């Protein structure tokens with residue numbers, strides 16, 4: 114009997130304590146209490162979070178085998194990422210301050226052949242495209258003589274900013290810009306590269322050999338076969354060198370399997 118009395122007293126005390134607690138909460142402005150749930154599966158309160166209707170497994174969207182986030186971005190997207198970095202680049206503060214704009218490169222990103230020149234000149238700086246001045250027009254003639262079009266190749270420079278007074282790029286400027294060139298080539302993956310002039314040839318091949326010694330034979334850069342020849346602006350000054358360039362182009366086209374007329 115005594116233990117029954119104790120049990121009844123204990124239940125009465127618990128009810129009173131609970132009523133007092135509820136009255137205290139009510140006094141504090143609490144009008145609803147959440148229903149008790151299994152806290153081991155709970156991540157956060159769900160009272161105000163709308164829940165999606167359950168989806169039958171047959172209706173559920175298929176999970177892609179290769180989620181978009183895991184796929185490498187397309188070639189154009191990758192090039193654009195580098196282009197944006199180049200546009201904002203101030204690694205050579207004196208060049209960045211003097212440029213009208215950077216000159217990234219242009220052409221067919223799927224081209225088998227890339228032409229690499231030295232640096233933008235006044236016309237390129239103004240228009241933002243490589244090889245658009247007199248030297249560019251001569252390059253167009255060389256490309257056409259190879260039975261190709263500008264749209265068949267990709268053209269870029271070692272330096273993306275115009276050096277003042279069209280002076281040759283300095284070693285520190287080439288070193289600053291080299292990463293962009295390497296990334297462009299890694300994205301473009303050309304089979305063949307034609308270096309136009311000593312600056313491009315020496316910068317790409319990391320050598321100080323003269324262009325006279327570098328031309329007339331193939332070199333390698335990564336997986337690309339490289340041929341070096343004179344820069345078109347040199348041909349404007351020394352027209353007799355056109356013959357040498359044409360000989361180089363014939364060797365390159367033969368290697369590429371391009372038939373010349």
Ligand code: SF4
Nearest residue numbers: 202204205274289290
């Ligand atoms: S030349 Fe190249 S490294 Fe130098 S500021 Fe221009 S983009 Fe940057």
